[in-house]
Amino acid sequence: MIYRASTAEEAVKLRHENPSSVYLAGGTEIMRLGSSAAADVIIDITALPLSDIETADGKVSIGALAVLQDIKEAEVIPSFIRDAASFCASLQLRNAATVGGNFALRRTDSYMAAALLASECEVEIMCSEGVKKMAASAYFDKPECRGLLLRFIVDTKREGRVKRISRASHMHAAVTAAFSGGCYAWSVSGSGTAYGHSRDGWKNIDIKDDLTGSAEYKRYLASVLL
Ligand SMILES: Cc1cc2nc3c(=O)[nH]c(=O)nc-3n(C[C@H](O)[C@H](O)[C@H](O)COP(=O)(O)OP(=O)(O)OC[C@H]3O[C@@H](n4cnc5c(N)ncnc54)[C@H](O)[C@@H]3O)c2cc1C
Numbered sequence: 001m002i003y004r005a006s007t008a009e010e011a012v013k014l015r016h017e018n019p020s021s022v023y024l025a026g027g028t029e030i031m032r033l034g035s036s037a038a039a040d041v042i043i044d045i046t047a048l049p050l051s052d053i054e055t056a057d058g059k060v061s062i063g064a065l066a067v068l069q070d071i072k073e074a075e076v077i078p079s080f081i082r083d084a085a086s087f088c089a090s091l092q093l094r095n096a097a098t099v100g101g102n103f104a105l106r107r108t109d110s111y112m113a114a115a116l117l118a119s120e121c122e123v124e125i126m127c128s129e130g131v132k133k134m135a136a137s138a139y140f141d142k143p144e145c146r147g148l149l150l151r152f153i154v155d156t157k158r159e160g161r162v163k164r165i166s167r168a169s170h171m172h173a174a175v176t177a178a179f180s181g182g183c184y185a186w187s188v189s190g191s192g193t194a195y196g197h198s199r200d201g202w203k204n205i206d207i208k209d210d211l212t213g214s215a216e217y218k219r220y221l222a223s224v225l226l
Pocket of ligand 1: 064099101111
């Protein structure tokens with residue numbers, strides 16, 4: 001079943017009414033054959049006006065439906081976040097995959113999660129009680145949240161760096177690590193995500209072997225990348 005939401009409120013209401021439901025943004029994950037994110041009900045949010053990238057008062061607001069290619073090209077976005085969007089090696093995928101979809105998935109090989117968490121940005125979400133603003137990390141830590149990401153709000157002056165190691169640019173990352181303004185973040189494939197102000201924060205992840213490499217290899221990468 002597919003519903004086409006015409007407002008953010010309607011999308012969130014549908015999501016709460018249907019236990020097995022997902023939002024359709026770029027669809028690059030949920031429309032994939034065998035995707036673990038697939039569900040019985042699809043709530044199409046693509047008609048919502050959530051793809052703008054705008055600046056005001058030293059902040060850049062990135063709509064959740066902005067695609068990775070838009071982010072890569074937007075000079076107002078801090079360069080390390082644009083670099084993270086570039087990690088998606090396929091132009092076709094960058095033109096379809098949205099920043100909201102990527103962050104909401106909380107993948108351990110996520111293109112964007114480490115850079116956004118290290119940026120200590122905020123998110124605006126629509127939930128059943130209305131619009132809320134919160135730290136992106138607070139949203140990230142609640143995978144059960146059914147709210148709709150509306151936008152990411154990032155300090156335009158934020159500087160940082162992000163690195164990603166994979167066997168080839170189009171393959172899944174073993175480790176992605178980012179640093180900005182004293183905050184570190186790591187996504188470790190098949191293992192987890194960690195962020196915070198300690199350089200050793202990656203040690204909080206129970207790092208496991210998977211197809212991207214051995215646990216020992218990934219521990220080494222996490223310890224040296226930043
Ligand atoms: C060949 C291939 C390789 C890939 N490799 C990687 C990879 O290495 N790293 C990686 O990170 N991803 C990878 N992906 C997955 C995917 O393309 C990206 O994560 C993408 O950014 C997801 O965005 P989307 O807009 O397509 O999300 P969708 O597929 O539309 O939705 C994905 C999930 O996000 C939720 N969602 C979407 N928008 C919102 C919102 N605004 N608020 C709250 N929840 C929302 C949905 O409910 C759903 O659960 C790959 C996909 C393909 C096809």
